[in-house]
Amino acid sequence: MNLSRRSFLKTVGVAAITAPFFTRNLLSAAPSERVRFAAFGSANMARADINSIISHPNVDFVAVADVDAGYLAGIKKDMAQKFPALRVYRDYRELLEKEDDLDCVSVSTPDHCHAVMTMAAMRKGLHVYCQKPLTHDIYESRKIAEYAKKHNLVSQMGIQIQSNDVYRTAVNMIQNGLIGKIKETYSWCGNRHWGSNDPKPTGSDPVPSTLDWDLWLNTAAERPFVKDIYHPSNWRKVQDFGTGIFGDMGCHIFDPVFNALKLTAPLQIRSEGPAPGDYFWGLKTEMHYLFPGTEYTEGDTIKVYWYDGPGERPPKEITDLVPNVPTLGSIFIGTKGLMVLPHIGYPVVYMKEGDKYVEFEDDDLLQKLSLPSLNHWHQFVDAVRGVDKTTASFDYSGPLTEAVLLGSVACKFPQTTMEWDAKSMKFDNKEANKLVRRKYRKGWDVKGL
Numbered sequence: 001m002n003l004s005r006r007s008f009l010k011t012v013g014v015a016a017i018t019a020p021f022f023t024r025n026l027l028s029a030a031p032s033e034r035v036r037f038a039a040f041g042s043a044n045m046a047r048a049d050i051n052s053i054i055s056h057p058n059v060d061f062v063a064v065a066d067v068d069a070g071y072l073a074g075i076k077k078d079m080a081q082k083f084p085a086l087r088v089y090r091d092y093r094e095l096l097e098k099e100d101d102l103d104c105v106s107v108s109t110p111d112h113c114h115a116v117m118t119m120a121a122m123r124k125g126l127h128v129y130c131q132k133p134l135t136h137d138i139y140e141s142r143k144i145a146e147y148a149k150k151h152n153l154v155s156q157m158g159i160q161i162q163s164n165d166v167y168r169t170a171v172n173m174i175q176n177g178l179i180g181k182i183k184e185t186y187s188w189c190g191n192r193h194w195g196s197n198d199p200k201p202t203g204s205d206p207v208p209s210t211l212d213w214d215l216w217l218n219t220a221a222e223r224p225f226v227k228d229i230y231h232p233s234n235w236r237k238v239q240d241f242g243t244g245i246f247g248d249m250g251c252h253i254f255d256p257v258f259n260a261l262k263l264t265a266p267l268q269i270r271s272e273g274p275a276p277g278d279y280f281w282g283l284k285t286e287m288h289y290l291f292p293g294t295e296y297t298e299g300d301t302i303k304v305y306w307y308d309g310p311g312e313r314p315p316k317e318i319t320d321l322v323p324n325v326p327t328l329g330s331i332f333i334g335t336k337g338l339m340v341l342p343h344i345g346y347p348v349v350y351m352k353e354g355d356k357y358v359e360f361e362d363d364d365l366l367q368k369l370s371l372p373s374l375n376h377w378h379q380f381v382d383a384v385r386g387v388d389k390t391t392a393s394f395d396y397s398g399p400l401t402e403a404v405l406l407g408s409v410a411c412k413f414p415q416t417t418m419e420w421d422a423k424s425m426k427f428d429n430k431e432a433n434k435l436v437r438r439k440y441r442k443g444w445d446v447k448g449l
Contacts, residue, residue, distance in 0.1 A: 035384050038063040038099060039106045040092045040117050043071040044232070045131060046108035049158060050075070052377035053106060053129065054082075059381055063099050065092040068231070070210035090212055092117055096124055104384050107131060108158070111248075112241045113218045115140035116446045122147055123448065127154035129380045132251035133243050134394065134401040139437035141405065142425060143449055145398025154383040156390040157397035159255050160376035161344050167256045168371040170339065170347040174260035174296060176369055178349060178360075179334030181298035185257050186314035187330040188307040189249040189343075194236040195281035201226045219440040237280050243408050244281030245308045249328070250404040251397075253343050257304060257330055258400050262294045265422030266403055267301065271410040273309075284309025287407045298335055306407065321357050322350060409435045 035058050039050050042064050054061045061083045066072050072088040079086050089095040104127040107117045115135040118128050128148070134157050135141045148155045161167050174182065204224030207213045213225050220240045228234060236242035257263070268290040276282035289304040307314060318333075319325045326342035337351040337360065349366075350357035360366075374391075382388030402422075409432050410418060419428040426433050440449075 033058055033385055035059050035381055036062050036101060036103045037105070037381075038065070038095060038102050039108070040065050040095075040113075040121075041106070041108040042066040042075040043068070045158075046106070047075065049106045049108045049129065049131065049377065052160075052375075053381060056378045056381040058385060061086055062102060063087040063089065063095050065089040065095045067091075067212045067215040068208075068210050069212075070208075091215055093120065096120055102126055104128065104154070104380075110216075110218075110235045110241050111136045111243050112220050115144055115449055116219055116440070116444060118144055119147065119446045119448050122151065122153055123446070125151075125153075127380075127384045129156045129158065129377070130394075131158040132397070132401070133247050133404060134251075134397050135405075136241075136243060137436065137438050138402050138405045138409070139425060140449060141398045141401040145394040147448055148394040148398075154380065154390060155394040155397075156376070156380040156383070157251070157392045157394070157401070158376075159251055159392050159397065159400075161252055162255050162259065162392055163374040163376040163379065164344060165371060165373040166344055166346050167259075167341075168373070169369060170256050170341045171260040172371050173339065173347060173349065173369050174332060174334075178337070178365075178369065179332060179339055179351070180336030181334060182261055182296055182302065183298045183333045183335060184303045184305070185261075185330055185332050186305045186307075186318055187250075187253045187257060188313055189245055189253060189328045190308070190310065190312045191327040192245060192249075193283045193309050194242060194245045194248065195276065195283045196237050197277065197283060198280060199277065200279035201229050217441070219438075219444045221441055239276070239279060239281055242281070243405065244276075244285070246281075246285045246287070246306065246407050246411070247404055249308065249343075250306060250407065251401060253328060253330060254304075254306070254404060255392075255400065256341060257332070258403065259396075260332075261291075261296045261302065263291050263302075263304075263403070264294075265399060266291045266304075266406060266420055268417055268419055269406050269410045270417040271407070271412075271414045273411060273414060275412055275414045282411065284312055285407065285411050286312075287410060289403070289406075322348075324348075 037059050053059055064075055076088055105121045107114055107130040114130055118130050121128050205227040207225045211231055216231055266289045270288045273284055273286040274282055285308050287306040291302050291304055293300045293302055313319050322340055328343040330341045332339040338357055340348045349360035351360050379388055379390055383390045413432055425436055
């Protein structure tokens with residue numbers, strides 16, 4: 001069937017919205033192929049991950065841990081019919097100690113808990129699906145990735161749009177040379193911020209009756225509970241708990257850039273935005289990276305740019321090249337043309353004609369280079385079963401997270417170009433090196449971190 005270009009894009013776009021995660025047909029499995037699954041976190045994004053993982057026909061949902069008893073009561077009630085034997089715990093460490101017949105876990109909690117929960121699970125021989133960013137700190141990402149690889153554990157980071165048709169197709173177009181070798185890229189998130197110019201909060205509020213505040217703090221230093229600052233959702237803007245909009249959305253939006261170009265560790269990073277305060281992340285960031293060149297780039301190095309904050313975009317000379325610039329996304333500048341990749345949307349390609357860019361309209365080639373969606377969560381389950389591989393394993397997502405988190409350090413040293421030695425995990429800046437690895441609260445250390 002020959003679709004017009006616009007009909008083709010419309011059809012793909014509707015599919016991405018209504019059924020973004022296409023489920024592949026699976027062979028019915030024998031009982032011996034059941035996957036016994038536990039979850040760390042049970043509400044919000046954690047619940048979305050749980051629902052997606054247990055939609056696989058071979059999964060048994062065995063146990064869940066959450067620091068909020070209200071959330072635990074909710075998931076226990078909701079799972080009563082399908083998983084009546086589901087066991088609930090407040091402390092993930094107790095779950096790991098008592099549940100000795102698990103295959104895998106998901107980690108969908110505030111960022112500062114990701115590394116210790118993931119490492120603790122892996123040290124029990126469990127495969128791990130971990131939300132993005134993989135970790136809170138650069139050092140943690142390196143150690144998590146190394147451990148998973150050394151012990152041949154299945155892993156997947158929750159950058160699920162990677163498995164969506166729109167991102168898969170964009171990567172395929174770039175790697176097939178549709179717009180030539182890539183000269184530079186621009187990525188941005190211009191519709192939100194997770195930061196504040198406020199000073200560190202003072203005073204305290206009663207801890208909600210359902211919440212174990214000490215367990216919620218996990219590796220972070222003790223402090224009073226303040227409502228509307230931490231649990232359940234505002235923790236992202238606090239430096240000790242989240243990684244800001246840059247660390248969080250950067251893992252999503254940088255993914256197709258990193259993936260398509262097969263980037264490795266950056267050589268340099270420079271922050272051009274304002275420095276954040278001492279407690280909260282800032283309201284916007286602007287990062288300039290220099291990466292080693294690859295087979296998909298022009299030259300020995302490539303510049304990669306990031307912008308975030310309400311209304312933030314790449315420079316006007318870049319956005320003026322195309323008629324429509326999305327609120328979130330990336331622009332790839334190639335030797336033959338450019339690509340605009342919305343987050344989450346189908347890539348739009350423009351070919352260079354003289355000093356202008358004209359929208360590409362070769363329907364047959366667009367269809368040839370398009371790829372279908374996969375199910376990011378089922379891919380993980382199938383890999384645990386030994387019948388598939390994951391695309392966002394810690395081998396890939398660890399270095400991606402490291403690159404993103406370099407920005408969380410660089411933003412504290414504005415207008416300073418910093419060299420990064422990935423092998424030694426060191427900047428050419430002594431103060432910046434102090435931020436590569438944080439000290440955990442006493443009693444929360446996990447061997448390997």
